[in-house]
Amino acid sequence: MTATNVNLLGLTREVYKGLPTTLCAGCGHNSITNHLIKALYEYGVAPHMLAKMSGIGCSSKTPAYFVEQAHGFNGVHGRMPSAATGAKLANRELMVLGISGDGDTASIGLGQFCHMVRRNVDVTYIVENNGCYGLTKGQFSATADLGSTLKTGKVNEYETIDVCGLAIELGGTFVARSFSGDGKQLIPLLQAAFSHRGTAVLDIISPCVTFNDHDGSTKSYAYVKEHEHILQTPDFIPHQKEISVDYEPGTVQDIVFHDGSRVLLRKLATDYDATDRVGALKEIHSGRSRGEIVTGLLYVDTRASDLCEKEKLSLRPLAQMGESDLRISRDEFAKLMT
Amino acid sequence: MASQGRHTNDLTIRVATVNGSGSQSSNLVLANAIFRLGIPVAPKNVFPSNIEGLPTWFDVRLSPEGYQCRSREVDVLVGLNAATWDSDVAGVKPGGAIVHESAFPVFGPLKRDDVTFYPVPFNELAKKHFEQGSLRKYLVNMVYVGVLAHLLDIPLDAIETAVRGQFKTKPKAVETNMSAVRLGADYARENLPKRDPYRLAPMEGLTEKLIFMDGNRAAALGCLMGGCTVAAWYPITPSSSLCESFISLCERHRIDPATGEKKFAIVQAEDELAALGMVFGATWAGARAMTSTSGPGLSLMAEFAGLGYYAELPGVIFDVQRAGPSTGLPTRTMQGDVAFAYTLSHGDTRHIVLLPATVEEAYEFGMHAFDLADRFQTPVFVLSDLDLGMNIWMTPPLKYPEKGFDRGKVLGAKELALLESWGRYRDVDHDGIPYRTLPGTEHEDAGFFTRGTGHDEEALYSEQPETFKNNLDRLVRKHATARAAVPAPIADESGKAVAILAYGTTHHAVVEAREQLRAQGLEVDYLRVRGLPFAPAVGDFIERHERVYVVEQNRDGQLYGLLRNELPADLIGRLHSIRHYNGVPIDAAAISEPLRDEERLSTAVTA
Structure with missing residues (x-):
C-alpha cells in the first residue's frame, strides 16, 4: 500500500465514488460530481458522517453519484434546506452537503433557501445552475438571464434571480460562484466551504448540454468560457498542514476558518476584498452589467455564529440522547401537577 | 345532595365582555374558586379572532355530575358588552339571572319578566374607587367576581385563594384585586336583594384529586416526556400555545444550568412546509421531532406528509383543529381534519392518527405518538381541537411514564x-415494518439513499412494476400492523340495540347525551374511537348493534365516511350520522335530540 493512494483517513478515492450517473453525457453536473469526489477525498470526509441532501431535479439526483456509503436524503422539490436544517439540529456532528439546482433553489424553494441562509445553518449548499429545467425538457428557470433564449428561440423577458447576490443580501456568510468546467477553482472553494461554519452557498454554472448549450444561452459552455471574470485563484490549506506560503504583500487574501484551515485567494485583475459585503454586491452587479459572470469567493465572514451556536445547542448530538437526558425527574414532574 | 334543589351547583355562568378588556384573569379566578369549593366545573372560552374590541364570552358550567361539555343554556349572565347586550339577554333561560352594567337598557324589547336583573354601576364604581390608569379596566372585572360571590354564596376566602393562585408571580396584585372583589361583594350585599334561585354549596369527593390544565400544555408535556428534542412550527391559532408551552418547559427543564447548553432545538419556521421538512430531517438523523399546527398548516404539509409515508420517516404532527374550510373560524372548534389527515398527500397514502378526548389523553397520546412514529417509521398525527387544546379542563394529575x-x-x-x-x-x-439505520453509524453498509421516488428493498431507484407494487402492498401491511398499536377503542356497552360511536372532544357531550336519553327511556351503548387505522374491535362493536350513530363535529361526517369505506358491505347500513359544525363545542342536546327523533322514525318503520 502506498501512501499516495489513500487520504488521511486511509480511504481510497474509490470510496468517494457513487453509482453511475444517469444524467446526459457532457452534463455539467457530472463534472461537478467528479470535482466533489476529489474534494471530499482530499479533504478526508468520513463517509458515515456525511449527510447528502437534495431536492428534486437533475441536480438533485447527483448525491447518488458520489460517496455511496454515506446517507442520502432526496426529499421534495425545493425543500432540501428544511430537511438539512432538521438533520443538522438533530446531529450537529454530521457534515451536511446539500445539492440543489436553479429551479429547486430560485423558484419553488426560494423561501426555504432564503431562510436557511439567514439562519446560517451549517450546510454546504451547492446550486448546480444551468438556467433551465432539464428533467421537464428545457423550460426557463428563474436564474436565466434577461434576454437569453431557449433552444426554440423563445426569449426570457423576466429579470434573473442571482442566488449569490440574494445570499449576500440575506446575511450569507460564505458565497461563491464557480463553473463546472473549472476544477482548479471549484475544488479549493468546495473544501473551503466544508471548513466554513455556517451556510456556504456555491452557485456553480453547470451547462445543460441538451437544452441550454446553444447561442443565445448565457449558461452555455462557450458563453461562460468567453464571459467568465475570475476574481481570485483559491488555494485551500487544510488545518493539518503547516505550510508557509510566500507571496507578495497585497496579492493574496488569507482567510482562516474556525478549524484552522485556510483559503488563500490569489488576487487577479482587481484588488478584490472578499470580506466586504457591499463591495461583493457591487462586483456582482457591475459584472452582470458588463455581461460577465463573476466567479470566485465573493464574500466570506468566518466569525459569524451558525444556527447551532445561536441556539446554544448541546455539543452532544440531540439524536444520541435518551430518557435520562430528556425526561424530567418524578419530583419535578409532580411539581407540575398542581 | 337530595336536599339541594336543582339550582344548587347546577348552572352555567356566562360572562360577556369585550376582547382585550382583561377579563381572562377574573374568569379564571371565578372558575378556580368554584373548583376549590369542590364543585365540578367546565370552563369554555368563546373568543374572537382579534386582539381587541370584538365580543368574547366565557362560560363556566357547574354540575354535580361533572359534565365537561358545553351547555346550551345560560343561567347566570354577566353582561358587560354593550355590543352584544341584546342577544346576550335573549340567551338567558327563563328563571335566570343577569348581572349587568347598570347603564345598559332593560326596557322595551329587552324587558324580560322571567329573569332577575341585577344592575351594577361597574364603570361608576371603578371611577370612584380605582385610580385612572391601565389597571382600572382589569379591576372592573374583579368587581363582577365579587358581585357573583355574594349572589351565589361563594366564600371570599375561596376567591382569595384563587386570586393568590392567579397572581403567583405578582403578590402585590393580590390585595389590589381582592379590594375590587370586596367592592363588588359589598355593593351586592347593600344594593342587590337576592331574587334568583341559584346558589353554590361546597361539595366533597369530586374535585379534590383533580387539577386544571389545558390540552395544549398537556400535549407539550407529552413531548417533553416523550423525548422530543427538535420542534419546528409556524404560529397558528389554536396550536401556538402547544409549541409555546413546549418552549417554556424546555427552557425550564432542558438547559444545563452550568453551561447554558440546550438539550432541545425549537425553530420558528418560515411556513408549515419547512416546519415538517425540519421534522423529517431531524428524525432521519435520529432525533425525535414534532410540529404543531392547525388545518391551514396541515394543508401545506401535504407534500412532506407523503414523503414521510413513502420514504418511511418518523415524525409527530399535532393538529389542533379549528373550524374550516380555508381560514374558516380561527378561534372556533371543529373535528374537520380527520379524513384529510388520515390520507394526507397525493397517491395512496394512509397515516396513523390519534384522537385524544381528554387532557390525560392529550398528554399520553402526545408522548406515545413518538414511540409509534419510531416503531412504524411514519408520520403520526395527533388530532386535538381548539376545545381540548385551549380550554381549561379538570383532570386527574398526569402520570409519570413507567416505560x-x-x-x-x-x-x-x-x-x-x-x-x-x-x-x-x-x-x-x-409485519411490514423494515429496519433503518441512522446517519453517523460507523459501518460501511449503514448508508442508504432515502428518497421519495420509487425504490426497491435496497432503497435504490426502481421503476419496475412489481417492485413498485410490492412496496405499496408492504406499506398496507405496515398500516394493518398499526391497527393493534394505536390506542384501543373504549366500549361502554350492555347489549343494547342502539349505540353511539364518537371520538375526540365529542365524548364529553356523549356522556351527558346518554344520560338525557336514559331519562327518556332510551339506553344506548357507546364506543369511543381513539385512533386510526380502526382497530378490529370497531367493526366487532358495530356488528353487535342494529343502529350505530356516528357523532362528530364536522359537516360531512368524516369518520362516518371512513367507516363506510372500511366496513364490510352488510354493516354499512347500520351506520347513521349525527353532525355538529357551527364552531362552538357540541352540547348534549345536539346528540340526544336528533338521535331520539331518528330512533322514533326507525322504530315506527319497524313497527
Whole structure:
C-alpha cells in the first residue's frame, strides 16, 4: 500500500465514488460530481458522517453519484434546506452537503433557501445552475438571464434571480460562484466551504448540454468560457498542514476558518476584498452589467455564529440522547401537577 | 345532595365582555374558586379572532355530575358588552339571572319578566374607587367576581385563594384585586336583594384529586416526556400555545444550568412546509421531532406528509383543529381534519392518527405518538381541537411514564456487523415494518439513499412494476400492523340495540347525551374511537348493534365516511350520522335530540 493512494483517513478515492450517473453525457453536473469526489477525498470526509441532501431535479439526483456509503436524503422539490436544517439540529456532528439546482433553489424553494441562509445553518449548499429545467425538457428557470433564449428561440423577458447576490443580501456568510468546467477553482472553494461554519452557498454554472448549450444561452459552455471574470485563484490549506506560503504583500487574501484551515485567494485583475459585503454586491452587479459572470469567493465572514451556536445547542448530538437526558425527574414532574 | 334543589351547583355562568378588556384573569379566578369549593366545573372560552374590541364570552358550567361539555343554556349572565347586550339577554333561560352594567337598557324589547336583573354601576364604581390608569379596566372585572360571590354564596376566602393562585408571580396584585372583589361583594350585599334561585354549596369527593390544565400544555408535556428534542412550527391559532408551552418547559427543564447548553432545538419556521421538512430531517438523523399546527398548516404539509409515508420517516404532527374550510373560524372548534389527515398527500397514502378526548389523553397520546412514529417509521398525527387544546379542563394529575422510549427497528454498527446483508425496505419480520439505520453509524453498509421516488428493498431507484407494487402492498401491511398499536377503542356497552360511536372532544357531550336519553327511556351503548387505522374491535362493536350513530363535529361526517369505506358491505347500513359544525363545542342536546327523533322514525318503520 502506498501512501499516495489513500487520504488521511486511509480511504481510497474509490470510496468517494457513487453509482453511475444517469444524467446526459457532457452534463455539467457530472463534472461537478467528479470535482466533489476529489474534494471530499482530499479533504478526508468520513463517509458515515456525511449527510447528502437534495431536492428534486437533475441536480438533485447527483448525491447518488458520489460517496455511496454515506446517507442520502432526496426529499421534495425545493425543500432540501428544511430537511438539512432538521438533520443538522438533530446531529450537529454530521457534515451536511446539500445539492440543489436553479429551479429547486430560485423558484419553488426560494423561501426555504432564503431562510436557511439567514439562519446560517451549517450546510454546504451547492446550486448546480444551468438556467433551465432539464428533467421537464428545457423550460426557463428563474436564474436565466434577461434576454437569453431557449433552444426554440423563445426569449426570457423576466429579470434573473442571482442566488449569490440574494445570499449576500440575506446575511450569507460564505458565497461563491464557480463553473463546472473549472476544477482548479471549484475544488479549493468546495473544501473551503466544508471548513466554513455556517451556510456556504456555491452557485456553480453547470451547462445543460441538451437544452441550454446553444447561442443565445448565457449558461452555455462557450458563453461562460468567453464571459467568465475570475476574481481570485483559491488555494485551500487544510488545518493539518503547516505550510508557509510566500507571496507578495497585497496579492493574496488569507482567510482562516474556525478549524484552522485556510483559503488563500490569489488576487487577479482587481484588488478584490472578499470580506466586504457591499463591495461583493457591487462586483456582482457591475459584472452582470458588463455581461460577465463573476466567479470566485465573493464574500466570506468566518466569525459569524451558525444556527447551532445561536441556539446554544448541546455539543452532544440531540439524536444520541435518551430518557435520562430528556425526561424530567418524578419530583419535578409532580411539581407540575398542581 | 337530595336536599339541594336543582339550582344548587347546577348552572352555567356566562360572562360577556369585550376582547382585550382583561377579563381572562377574573374568569379564571371565578372558575378556580368554584373548583376549590369542590364543585365540578367546565370552563369554555368563546373568543374572537382579534386582539381587541370584538365580543368574547366565557362560560363556566357547574354540575354535580361533572359534565365537561358545553351547555346550551345560560343561567347566570354577566353582561358587560354593550355590543352584544341584546342577544346576550335573549340567551338567558327563563328563571335566570343577569348581572349587568347598570347603564345598559332593560326596557322595551329587552324587558324580560322571567329573569332577575341585577344592575351594577361597574364603570361608576371603578371611577370612584380605582385610580385612572391601565389597571382600572382589569379591576372592573374583579368587581363582577365579587358581585357573583355574594349572589351565589361563594366564600371570599375561596376567591382569595384563587386570586393568590392567579397572581403567583405578582403578590402585590393580590390585595389590589381582592379590594375590587370586596367592592363588588359589598355593593351586592347593600344594593342587590337576592331574587334568583341559584346558589353554590361546597361539595366533597369530586374535585379534590383533580387539577386544571389545558390540552395544549398537556400535549407539550407529552413531548417533553416523550423525548422530543427538535420542534419546528409556524404560529397558528389554536396550536401556538402547544409549541409555546413546549418552549417554556424546555427552557425550564432542558438547559444545563452550568453551561447554558440546550438539550432541545425549537425553530420558528418560515411556513408549515419547512416546519415538517425540519421534522423529517431531524428524525432521519435520529432525533425525535414534532410540529404543531392547525388545518391551514396541515394543508401545506401535504407534500412532506407523503414523503414521510413513502420514504418511511418518523415524525409527530399535532393538529389542533379549528373550524374550516380555508381560514374558516380561527378561534372556533371543529373535528374537520380527520379524513384529510388520515390520507394526507397525493397517491395512496394512509397515516396513523390519534384522537385524544381528554387532557390525560392529550398528554399520553402526545408522548406515545413518538414511540409509534419510531416503531412504524411514519408520520403520526395527533388530532386535538381548539376545545381540548385551549380550554381549561379538570383532570386527574398526569402520570409519570413507567416505560422507556420505543425507538423501533434501528440497526447500529454492532447489529450491522452481525448481518450478511440488510435492505432498508425489506420486510424481514412480516409485519411490514423494515429496519433503518441512522446517519453517523460507523459501518460501511449503514448508508442508504432515502428518497421519495420509487425504490426497491435496497432503497435504490426502481421503476419496475412489481417492485413498485410490492412496496405499496408492504406499506398496507405496515398500516394493518398499526391497527393493534394505536390506542384501543373504549366500549361502554350492555347489549343494547342502539349505540353511539364518537371520538375526540365529542365524548364529553356523549356522556351527558346518554344520560338525557336514559331519562327518556332510551339506553344506548357507546364506543369511543381513539385512533386510526380502526382497530378490529370497531367493526366487532358495530356488528353487535342494529343502529350505530356516528357523532362528530364536522359537516360531512368524516369518520362516518371512513367507516363506510372500511366496513364490510352488510354493516354499512347500520351506520347513521349525527353532525355538529357551527364552531362552538357540541352540547348534549345536539346528540340526544336528533338521535331520539331518528330512533322514533326507525322504530315506527319497524313497527
